[in-house]
Amino acid sequence: NDILKIIEQYKPDPQKVERDRAAAAVQPPDTTDPTELARFYHQRGRANGRIGLINRQIADLRLAAEHVRNSPQKAVMPPDGLGNEIRILFELSNATGRGGNALSALRVREELLKRSDHPGTSVATIASLVIYELYLGDIAAAKSRFAEMEKYFAQVRMTPAWPAIQYDQTAHMERTRANLLAAEGKWLEAERAARAALANTERDLPLSSSRKNSRPQAEYEGLRDEDELRVARILAMRGQLAEAEALARNAL
Numbered sequence: 001n002d003i004l005k006i007i008e009q010y011k012p013d014p015q016k017v018e019r020d021r022a023a024a025a026v027q028p029p030d031t032t033d034p035t036e037l038a039r040f041y042h043q044r045g046r047a048n049g050r051i052g053l054i055n056r057q058i059a060d061l062r063l064a065a066e067h068v069r070n071s072p073q074k075a076v077m078p079p080d081g082l083g084n085e086i087r088i089l090f091e092l093s094n095a096t097g098r099g100g101n102a103l104s105a106l107r108v109r110e111e112l113l114k115r116s117d118h119p120g121t122s123v124a125t126i127a128s129l130v131i132y133e134l135y136l137g138d139i140a141a142a143k144s145r146f147a148e149m150e151k152y153f154a155q156v157r158m159t160p161a162w163p164a165i166q167y168d169q170t171a172h173m174e175r176t177r178a179n180l181l182a183a184e185g186k187w188l189e190a191e192r193a194a195r196a197a198l199a200n201t202e203r204d205l206p207l208s209s210s211r212k213n214s215r216p217q218a219e220y221e222g223l224r225d226e227d228e229l230r231v232a233r234i235l236a237m238r239g240q241l242a243e244a245e246a247l248a249r250n251a252l
Contacts, residue, residue: 020047020050023043024044024048024053037063037067038064038088041060041063042060042068042083044060045061049091054095058092065089068083085115086115090112103136106129109129109132118161119152119155120152120168126148126176127172130145143180149173164211167204168208171197175194178230182234191231191235225252228248232244232248232251235247
């Protein structure tokens with residue numbers, strides 16, 4: 001597959017890799033303070049993830065989740081997100097999924113959904129739940145989750161925050177729709193949804209850094225690349241290899 005070959009050719013910046021390796025090797029601080037320990041394991045977990053040590057990333061994020069429960073600042077969202085309980089659980093779910101344990105990742109996401117205090121957060125959380133249901137082969141459950149997601153999406157459109165998050169939220173919806181349609185082999189409809197997700201993510205990029213409690217800008221840029229790769233993969237399935245290759249090269 002030409003698209004996979006392009007992806008496999010990607011080589012990370014060696015200097016950045018060395019910095020991440022150093023950050024992943026740092027030892028825990030000599031303290032019992034839960035806030036400091038939660039931030040430490042959260043940060044080291046991220047470093048382990050960036051160099052592909054998923055099992056170590058999961059172990060660190062689990063420790064971060066344990067310590068943050070006792071932190072008086074667990075609800076605080078700093079610019080880097082470190083030490084925030086929701087961010088820790090979100091990243092733990094992602095790492096667990098990448099590690100191949102979709103069921104465990106799904107359970108973490110379900111816990112996140114219970115703690116959600118805003119329909120926009122619920123939309124983003126259910127988007128991942130749909131992915132894990134699809135990975136587990138339960139299309140019916142994924143469709144049920146998507147129906148729930150649509151209800152939260154209708155709610156978030158009525159909130160004061162909508163103008164600032166409309167493109168991000170719409171991207172979540174279309175991205176999830178594309179995943180569902182692709183799972184059913186409906187490639188033309190999946191392409192339309194995937195392109196809509198990409199277009200909304202690109203419109204959201206200039207707005208993302210100014211939002212309160214925003215994720216790191218690099219995460220939004222990574223989402224944009226993932227959206228473009230999704231379009232490329234769907235195009236490849238439809239036999240449109242030239243455009244698929246061009247999109248894959250641009251994303252990488």
